[in-house]
Amino acid sequence: MRNADCGMRNEKGGNEGTDKSSAAQSRNPHSEFRISSYLGVFLTFVRNSLVRDMTFRTNFLIDTISSMSWMIMNLGFYTLVYQFTPNIADWGKYEFFVFIATTMFVNSLVQAFFMPNAEELSEQVRTGGLDFALLKPIDTQFLVSLRRVSWSSLGNFFVAVLLLIYAVPRIKGFELSLWQVFLYPAYVLMGVLIMYSVMIALAATSIWLGRNQSLYDFWFYITNFSRYPMEIYEGPWGTPLRQLFTFVIPILVVINVPARLLAKPLEWEHSWLAGFGIVATLGSLLGSRWIFKWALWSYRSASS
Amino acid sequence: MLARAQTWWTILKICVEERLVYRGDFALGTLMRFLPIVTQIFLWTAVFAAAGSGLIKGYTRNDVVAYYLLTMLARAFSSMPGLASGIARQVREGEIKKFLIQPIDLVTYLLLARVAHKFVYYLVAAGPFALVYYLCRSYFPGWPPAEVMAAFLLSLVLAFLLGFFLEATMGMIAFWFLEVSSLLFVYMLFTFFFSGHMFPLEILPEPWKTFVDFLPFKYMAYFPAAVFLGKVQGTELVHGLMIQTAWILGFIVLCRVSMQAGFNRYSGYGG
Numbered sequence: 001m002r003n004a005d006c007g008m009r010n011e012k013g014g015n016e017g018t019d020k021s022s023a024a025q026s027r028n029p030h031s032e033f034r035i036s037s038y039l040g041v042f043l044t045f046v047r048n049s050l051v052r053d054m055t056f057r058t059n060f061l062i063d064t065i066s067s068m069s070w071m072i073m074n075l076g077f078y079t080l081v082y083q084f085t086p087n088i089a090d091w092g093k094y095e096f097f098v099f100i101a102t103t104m105f106v107n108s109l110v111q112a113f114f115m116p117n118a119e120e121l122s123e124q125v126r127t128g129g130l131d132f133a134l135l136k137p138i139d140t141q142f143l144v145s146l147r148r149v150s151w152s153s154l155g156n157f158f159v160a161v162l163l164l165i166y167a168v169p170r171i172k173g174f175e176l177s178l179w180q181v182f183l184y185p186a187y188v189l190m191g192v193l194i195m196y197s198v199m200i201a202l203a204a205t206s207i208w209l210g211r212n213q214s215l216y217d218f219w220f221y222i223t224n225f226s227r228y229p230m231e232i233y234e235g236p237w238g239t240p241l242r243q244l245f246t247f248v249i250p251i252l253v254v255i256n257v258p259a260r261l262l263a264k265p266l267e268w269e270h271s272w273l274a275g276f277g278i279v280a281t282l283g284s285l286l287g288s289r290w291i292f293k294w295a296l297w298s299y300r301s302a303s304s
Numbered sequence: 305m306l307a308r309a310q311t312w313w314t315i316l317k318i319c320v321e322e323r324l325v326y327r328g329d330f331a332l333g334t335l336m337r338f339l340p341i342v343t344q345i346f347l348w349t350a351v352f353a354a355a356g357s358g359l360i361k362g363y364t365r366n367d368v369v370a371y372y373l374l375t376m377l378a379r380a381f382s383s384m385p386g387l388a389s390g391i392a393r394q395v396r397e398g399e400i401k402k403f404l405i406q407p408i409d410l411v412t413y414l415l416l417a418r419v420a421h422k423f424v425y426y427l428v429a430a431g432p433f434a435l436v437y438y439l440c441r442s443y444f445p446g447w448p449p450a451e452v453m454a455a456f457l458l459s460l461v462l463a464f465l466l467g468f469f470l471e472a473t474m475g476m477i478a479f480w481f482l483e484v485s486s487l488l489f490v491y492m493l494f495t496f497f498f499s500g501h502m503f504p505l506e507i508l509p510e511p512w513k514t515f516v517d518f519l520p521f522k523y524m525a526y527f528p529a530a531v532f533l534g535k536v537q538g539t540e541l542v543h544g545l546m547i548q549t550a551w552i553l554g555f556i557v558l559c560r561v562s563m564q565a566g567f568n569r570y571s572g573y574g575g
Contacts, residue, residue: 062486069490073497080507085355088347221339228343232350241342 041138042146049149064155067111071104071156075163089231091263096229097167098263102255103227104160106191110199111153113192117145118199118219122206128301141292145200171263180262187258187274190281194254195223197288204288204295226251229259250280311408312416319420335432337376341440344372361506367533369443371504373436374529379501380429381460382467382524384418388491391475392484401572411472411559418468448532455541459528462548467524469555476559479566500526506535520551 053060078100082093091099121144124130133143168174202219225245230252233242245252257277352358352365363371391414394400403410437444448456474491478484496502499521508516516522527544530536536544 059486066486066489066493069493073493073502076497077502080503080509081351083509084360084507085351087354089350089354217333217336221336224340224343228347232343232346234346234349238346 038138038142041142045146046149050151053151060152063152067108067153068155068159071100071159075100089229091229091231092171094167094170095263097163098171099229099255099259101160101163101167102188102191102259102262104156104163105188106195106254108153108156108160109188109192110195112150112157114145114196114199115153116148116150118203120144120148121200121203125206125299130299131301134296134299140296141200141289145196168262177265180265183274184258184262187261187277190277191254191258193281194250194284197284198222198249198251201288201291204292207295207299222249223251226254226256230256246276250284253277253280312412315408315413316416316420319417320424322420324424331428331432334429335435338432338436341369341372341376341436345369361504362535363504363506366443367445368504369440370445370533371529373440373443374532375499375501375525377433378460378463378525378528379499380425380433381422381528382463382499384467384471387414387418387468387471388475388478388488389485390414391472392478392488395478395566395570396483398572400570404567404570404572410563414472415468422464445533448534452531452534452537452541455545456528456532459523459531459545459548462545462552463524463528465552466520466548466555469552469559470520470524473555473559473562476562476566479562479569495521495524498522499524500529504530520555523548523551 075097078093078096081088082096086092088096121130124133124144130144133140136143168176199219202222225241230242230246233239233245233252242252253273253276257273261274348365348368352360352368358364360368391400400410403413447453474484474488477487481487498505498516498519505513505516505522505526523544527536527548531541531544
């Protein structure tokens with residue numbers, strides 16, 4: 001893992017070069033739409049990262065396996081718990097496996113696309129490297145959010161697919177309908193966007209703080225609340241907590257909505273959540289964008 | 305003898321001062337580490353509500369919560385962040401040379417630095433720990449009798465020693481493989497799962513339960529907590545403490561032997 005880090009720093013020079021060429025393209029009035037040039041830049045990032053990851057192949061493999069083993073242990077824990085109880089807050093074993101698979105989808109996507117960049121951002125603020133990102137003729141948030149893709153984190157994505165294939169047919173009285181097939185991935189993506197918003201907002205605080213070393217810890221402890229069905233937050237402490245994490249920082253929406261949609265679609269008293277999910281996604285995207293821009297105004301380059 | 309004691313005392317003092325620099329960050333970090341307990345309380349409340357019976361493998365819901373809180377304390381003693389990776393880094397970067405030249409023993413130095421680290425940690429973490437334990441006092445069954453309390457405190461100290469020598473031995477592997485970070489990650493996962501930090505080990509089904517009994521990990525989190533809660537009593541308790549001590553002695557020897565073997569293998573270049 002440390003290896004990859006070193007590789008990242010070493011190759012940064014090369015990366016910067018490609019950024020420039022793509023950026024030059026987007027300035028060219030004869031190029032296509034702006035959207036497509038952004039797509040081009042993104043694809044370059046994706047390819048660069050893949051090349052980099054494949055340079056340290058053994059490291060890549062070990063990274064993949066170790067990130068998968070963590071989720072498998074988690075799965076083992078719940079298998080143990082379900083020995084003693086038929087359900088947790090009305091989630092049966094296989095329904096809960098769908099919930100876990102959803103967690104894995106969201107987490108692996110966030111970790112693959114955004115996590116390394118958010119970590120890098122706080123380092124760039126400290127070293128003054130953010131100057132280079134600000135100078136490029138491209139949206140700064142786009143550039144700092146997507147510069148690196150950690151391919152090894154996608155290992156969990158495939159474990160999640162397997163888990164879904166295993167768990168879904170085992171849910172009692174389950175019938176897959178077409179709208180689920182379309183809505184589930186859509187809501188997983190919305191969940192990823194909400195998580196991204198929380199993360200970039202947290203990372204942006206490093207502009208004020210100078211350095212945010214415990215970013216990952218903080219991120220872990222906050223999102224820890226999202227990994228459980230929202231029904232478990234009950235009682236005099238639980239209900240305010242649930243409302244806080246649904247309406248103020250909507251991280252409970254992230255996994256609960258898509259998982260419920262797929263595993264327990266019949267309970268319509270929760271259908272308002274599906275509508276709220278869209279509102280929450282848009283709200284957190286706009287909110288995080290605002291925080292990011294606001295933080296950027298306070299940015300003062302470090303030395304150089 | 306006196307000169308040597310003075311050297312160790314100076315090392316200890318320097319390490320304490322070095323540690324105190326980051327006390328604010330420390331206290332906040334410690335308090336944040338209790339957040340997962342909040343979700344665990346809700347999760348287990350839901351599990352017990354659905355399970356119907358108020359007892360799972362001898363644990364009530366309150367026992368489970370108290371168990372998690374106590375394993376946090378045990379882990380505060382037995383976890384050694386950065387110890388093995390620190391040794392690995394020193395081997396990789398050649399810093400280890402200074403222990404070959406200077407009349408300072410590597411393991412003793414690391415142990416003192418760790419004692420200083422832990423000492424400062426407890427000083428700063430005592431506040432957050434006391435606060436959380438006070439808030440959660442209703443989950444505890446009450447103070448255990450004095451002899452159990454003594455055994456609990458002893459098991460915590462032994463957990464510290466076991467954690468130290470186990471992880472130091474892991475670090476010595478770096479003499480053979482330069483890059484051990486992924487190995488250490490696997491070790492970390494193993495400890496997390498099999499030390500009982502994730503759940504009370506009693507809920508494991510049979511082949512696994514015996515398997516875990518033969519590993520040293522359970523003495524780093526499960527055992528002290530179980531002692532406090534009165535799950536281990538009488539001769540079983542004495543045996544437990546003896547096995548814990550045996551593991552420590554075993555790892556002291558293994559750590560020394562692997563260090564010597566590592567030193568014999570090691571070759572340093574440049575300055």
